Amino acid sequence: xxxxxxxxxxxxxxxxxxxxxxxxxxxxxxxxxxxxxxxxxxxxxxxxxxxxxxxxxxxxxxxxxxxxxxxxxxxxxxxxxxxxxxxxxxxxxxxxxxxxxxxxxxxxxxxxxxxxxxxxxxxxxxxxxxxxxxxxxxxxxxxxxxxxxxxxxxxxxxxxxxxxxxxxxxxxxxxxxxxxxxxxxxxxxxxxxxxxxxxxxxxxxxxxxxxxxxxxxxxxxxxxxxxxxxxxxxxxxxxxxxxxxxxxxxxxxxxxxxxxxxxxxxxxxxxxxxxxxxxxxxxxxxxxxxxx
Amino acid sequence: xxxxxxxxxxxxxxxxxxxxxxxxxxxxxxxxxxxxxxxxxxxxxxxxxxxxxxxxxxxxxxxxxxxxxxxxxxxxxxxxxxxxxxxxxxxxxxxxxxxxxxxxxxxxxxxxxxxxxxxxxxxxxxxxxxxxxxxxxxxxxxxxxxxxxxxxxxxxxxxxxxxxxxxxxxxxxxxxxxxxxxxxxxxxxxxxxxxxxxxxxxxxxxxxxxxxxxxxxxxxxxxxxxxxxxxxxxxxxxxxxxxxxxx
Numbered sequence: 061x062x063x064x065x066x067x068x069x070x071x072x073x074x075x076x077x078x079x080x081x082x083x084x085x086x087x088x089x090x091x092x093x094x095x096x097x098x099x100x101x102x103x104x105x106x107x108x109x110x111x112x113x114x115x116x117x118x119x120x121x122x123x124x125x126x127x128x129x130x131x132x133x134x135x136x137x138x139x140x141x142x143x144x145x146x147x148x149x150x151x152x153x154x155x156x157x158x159x160x161x162x163x164x165x166x167x168x169x170x171x172x173x174x175x176x177x178x179x180x181x182x183x184x185x186x187x188x189x190x191x192x193x194x195x196x197x198x199x200x201x202x203x204x205x206x207x208x209x210x211x212x213x214x215x216x217x218x219x220x221x222x223x224x225x226x227x228x229x230x231x232x233x234x235x236x237x238x239x240x241x242x243x244x245x246x247x248x249x250x251x252x253x254x255x256x257x258x259x260x261x262x263x264x265x266x267x268x269x270x271x272x273x274x275x276x277x278x279x280x281x282x283x284x285x286x287x288x289x290x291x292x293x294x295x296x297x298x299x300x301x302x303x304x305x306x307x308x309x310x311x312x313x314x315x316x317x318x319x320x321x322x323x324x325x326x327x328x329x330x331x332x333x334x335x336x337x338x339x340x341x342x343x344x345x346x347x348x349x350x351x352x
Numbered sequence: 353x354x355x356x357x358x359x360x361x362x363x364x365x366x367x368x369x370x371x372x373x374x375x376x377x378x379x380x381x382x383x384x385x386x387x388x389x390x391x392x393x394x395x396x397x398x399x400x401x402x403x404x405x406x407x408x409x410x411x412x413x414x415x416x417x418x419x420x421x422x423x424x425x426x427x428x429x430x431x432x433x434x435x436x437x438x439x440x441x442x443x444x445x446x447x448x449x450x451x452x453x454x455x456x457x458x459x460x461x462x463x464x465x466x467x468x469x470x471x472x473x474x475x476x477x478x479x480x481x482x483x484x485x486x487x488x489x490x491x492x493x494x495x496x497x498x499x500x501x502x503x504x505x506x507x508x509x510x511x512x513x514x515x516x517x518x519x520x521x522x523x524x525x526x527x528x529x530x531x532x533x534x535x536x537x538x539x540x541x542x543x544x545x546x547x548x549x550x551x552x553x554x555x556x557x558x559x560x561x562x563x564x565x566x567x568x569x570x571x572x573x574x575x576x577x578x579x580x581x582x583x584x585x586x587x588x589x590x591x592x593x594x595x596x597x598x599x
Binding site: 123127130131133138140141168170174175176177179180183184186187188189199203206207210 | 395554555
């Protein structure tokens with residue numbers, strides 16, 4: 061009886077504290093997304109399904125790296141290894157779709173020279189997917205494309221799935237491939253209308269590959285508008301600086317000195333150390349003098 | 353007896369249901385029209401097969417002895433002209449047999465699901481099956497030993513954890529060894545040698561991905577030798593424990 065009363069009192073206290081917390085929720089800033097793989101806890105729709113699909117998407121995302129390396133498991137160098145001067149295996153070809161820079165990667169199964177396990181180590185290297193990955197090449201990324209389709213189908217809010225998948229399609233460089241890539245990104249944009257990486261990629265593909273500057277400007281301007289948010293993720297910032305670069309290049313191409321100056325000013329205000337924007341800014345005067 | 357008990361308890365039905373889930377999942381991917389997912393299906397198929405067969409092996413091997421003790425059916429068994437060691441070996445062999453049957457059933461169903469995706473099989477797939485069956489022997493011997501050293505539930509839990517985390521622990525030990533003092537290095541080496549190296553028996557990574565050659569015959573022989581040494585050691589430990597057990 062006594063414990064029941066205590067339990068009820070505890071529940072009442074929790075309820076009261078809950079209502080007082082709800083009154084300050086609006087004053088608290090929304091949590092910043094620290095990684096690409098959110099677990100969808102920042103909104104009210106925390107659910108088992110949401111967690112499940114995010115877990116599956118994370119697993120598929122890591123799987124793409126495994127596909128590019130033909131099953132050879134890789135890991136990033138530890139801080140200690142970096143301090144000791146150890147370097148990664150490096151890559152001999154395109155690795156823009158790999159999850160981690162190859163210069164910071166080593167194989168999970170150690171090489172014979174670094175393995176104390178003797179015969180057990182030899183056996184593991186013989187039975188698992190292992191090979192010397194020094195200056196390795198990657199599998200044709202197209203083998204991983206079904207995974208991108210699957211992960212974006214499972215979790216349409218997983219932005220890297222859309223952007224990496226689109227890069228993969230656009231690798232062919234044919235007009236048809238570029239259009240398909242844009243269509244893929246458009247679907248992604250429907251699910252993520254305020255995604256800076258998707259907007260910037262749509263802009264860069266339209267401008268760089270199809271030279272459709274007007275369409276590109278629409279996406280890039282939207283990206284910089286979204287970029288006014290106070291707190292952005294690392295990926296958002298990386299894409300945003302790209303967005304400013306593309307905007308500046310387009311204005312330069314269109315001989316719009318005022319707009320170019322404005323974009324460079326705004327871009328350098330956000331990213332004062334960006335060398336591309338600095339170089340464009342330094343050459344601004346030449347562009348002004350260019351004949352239209 | 354272990355096999356009959358397993359059939360009576362409908363363990364193999366569980367295997368069949370798990371297999372059906374594998375096929376149903378594959379079918380679902382087909383329905384949604386994900387072309388080009390053959391590699392993914394193969395990778396997933398081998399992963400699921402490894403996982404489910406390990407679970408079946410652990411559940412079977414950790415149950416056989418505690419149940420005999422709990423239900424007091426051990427007495428009539430020991431009243432027969434067999435030693436405790438014979439009984440232990442019989443239980444281990446029974447567990448291994450059930451695990452193999454379960455594994456082969458699951459493998460057949462995964463095979464059907466993969467054929468649906470147009471996946472082709474080669475010598476490496478056969479080697480994968482053989483190596484996995486050798487690995488299941490170690491899983492069973494560890495499970496049986498642990499079930500004699502602790503309660504059934506604890507034995508089962510520890511066996512599952514060892515089975516699924518041994519690879520991770522081994523990686524951690526390798527990393528730790530590289531950056532530690534000589535004393536700790538020796539400790540990590542010993543720990544690494546004592547832990548069952550289940551990962552050695554999983555050729556799924558090679559079998560699922562493209563252009564990997566079959567492993568050399570010496571590798572399969574070495575795996576068999578490791579299996580014999582490790583499971584014999586486990587059996588010896590189990591026998592020491594069982595011999596001292598007051599019944």
